[in-house]
Amino acid sequence: MKRRKFIQNVSLGTAAAGLTGMGTLNAAQSGFREADEPFNLDYAPHFGMFKQHAGEDLLDQITFMHERGFRSLEDNGMMGRTPEMQEKIGNHLAKLGMTMGVFVLNKGGNGANTLAAGKKEHVDIFLEGCRKAVEVAKRVNAKWTTVVPGDYQRNLPLDIQTANVIEALRKGAEILEPHGLTMVLEPLSDTPNLFLRYSPQTYMICKGVNSPSCKILYDIYHQQKNEGHLITLMDMCWEEIAYIQIGDNPGRKEPGTGEINYQNVFKFIYDKGFKGVCGMEHGNSMPGKEGEAAVIAAYRKADSFL
Template sequence: MLRFSANLSFLYPDLPFLDRFRAAAQDGFEAVEYVSPYDQPAEAVAEILNETGLRQALFNLPAGQWDAGERGIGCLPDRREEFQEGLKTAIQYAKVLECPKLNCLAGIAPTHASHAELEAVFVDNLSLAAAMLADEGILLVIEPINLKDIPGFFLSHTDHAERLLERVESPNLKIQFDLYHAQIMQGDLIATFKRLHDQIGHIQLADNPGRHEPGTGEINYFNVLRAIEDSGYQGFIGCEYTPLAGTSEGLHWMQPFR
């Protein structure tokens, strides 16, 4: 049986952030995830998790100035100190929220730096983060993101993610396999998932085009999710999509897998 996590940065957009937890629990979700908890006191988030019985599946390391368009700082040469401080903050939150996984966003590649320089910075940051998180029992994941939604994003393909894992050489670093991003950049979702199965630490989904719920686009989610279920994948699958006609109203796609 598959287990689904409600991404509260996308689902229940009409509700205040903390009220989204209650809505997710009422709709039968077992866990939640989101871009960032850092604008809320960790204790307040922990309290709502305890109240609803939800588990915290995942959130991102601090990703820079999100409202200004930044999408991570992992590869940025002039942000190493900020990355290290953000890592400490993320660990503090993860411990309070009992969160087992953190996602490191690579960031948008600056035009003044070479690919080799950016990759060297990213590898150094990932090596540090993977080691520190391993000491806390927290898994680190990295996410390829499509270049249509975030032009210039440094990590956009699973092949690149594999190379980064090889360079870091840590069992505490895995891939966050977002099916929506992968469909746009490379397709071949089932074969790619099967090939990378042992290197995947978290999964997210949305349909394409539109980034709405499964069943609204071109991805055959019945087959894709059956392949994931048959693989024995034990983690949560994050529902990171923009509801087409309301979150609760659009959850019928999930019933065959619950």
Template sequence: MNRRHFSKLLVAGASAAAAPSAFSKDMNTTPFKSLFAPHPGLLPTAPRGYVKGMEFAYELGFRAWEDNGLIKRSAKLQEEVATFAKEKGITLGVTVISGGNGVHFATANEEEQESILNDMRLGVETAKRTGQTHMTMVPGIRKGDEDLDKQIAASADLMKRCCDIVEEHGIIMVLEPLSHGIKGGAPILRSFEDGFKLCEAVNRKSCKLLADFYHEGQIGNDLIPNAEKTWSQAAYVQYGDVPGRKEPGSGKLDYVAVTKWLRDKGYQGVIGMEHGVSAKGKEGLEKLMAAYRKIDA
């Protein structure tokens, strides 16, 4: 990209982030120990502009960034994001390589399979520009009248074909169990255990579990015991409190304990802040920052 243009973006972003109106002068902006990753639009009072938003996050102490929709953004912006991240030492988290397209992986016809494989090819092209290594994968829907374990086992063949495309490019697909519906119906993966079973059946280094503690908490499962049982297949983490899917501390989930557990496990990867905020403006930013400073202690 044009280096002069990029320099202007950095200067503008830094100026906006440093402005007294952006956040309190006495707010702790020391880099977080954990790689917490905000996403576009999450941080209240952030300046407009994608790279400016990343700069704002950096000034607040965040050293990771996550954007589910980065794969759909222009190649030019993807390259700008990659350049900024590299210069600032920011780790890029996931983007969604496929939402499943309403496909039942276990019985997908040739056309349905090709739609999923095309998603993989787009993911490869994105990764070439951004350099990111983890991408969220939602492996389709379930059929409620059939044995779930058999459906999961039968889904492995299409997942292996996906691995054949992405693995040589260093991409790790992280399978996300979801507590809500998706295109076509209920997701085949609802829990950490479901995701674990599919990862075990696929048995490839490019197919791992995304441990989104919000979804696991939303369906009522105990967080740490279920994470412990499935951790051997986990490769990425996301947060969000229950109820409401806002910042830690806004609900009932114990993210102090979860974060400590992750550190005890030696996890040093990205923790995606895949949630909203419980307040607007300066108050919202201060509550968000206080929540993450508390669990990062």
């Protein structure tokens, strides 16, 4: 029996038996939906999240995601994959009717290449990344690419840095917009050296760029750490939010492992009429098949807000 067919046959059975490794917990007892039904929101796992069930093959992993009810994929490292693999991934997603979520624009800003500095050589590197991202997006039918402007340039006034970032992003948007590709700016919590950290700050920059190809990636994990008030600030910034990412805090694992009330947050997103992708940019709280099953169960629980 071919591997992909084997996965298809056994995965439905394991879901009905309690999502493999969940012991006496099963779908009927816990009130979860059947494991092969789509979710209320469009959650996007990443490669490796379910490899204990699906194996190392990337296409098999996508198939397993689809069988578990997920309808999108995100892959931060897509630009680092070969064009041949990118095309295979894109074709397989199309075959299953799945959406390609974000991939990271490799030559966006970083600590050594900050757009806040206003230096031509830094902007040129970023624009080269935009051109390459367009080609990758064509192969996988992607609509979003993640951009981080880099670090502060601390010898410049903050407003000058902000103007430098807006000017650079406008030039990037001119490259992306004709191809329907949107850079989603992600405020992060990893280090205080990062220029982009808060959702209102990112909202202001998007308004300054004034392009449909420059929007907000609202990462719930990072913004819980940076600013809190998740629902309030999402609502304030809503018209500029094009993509959402998920992770509980502390720990950056699946919903239900930290302090965030994800049922309430997901219900807010759903009630706003969000039709985009919610990327599962987090780790698994437990190893092995048991940990993978726990991730699926966590999403079924958090998604049961209706």
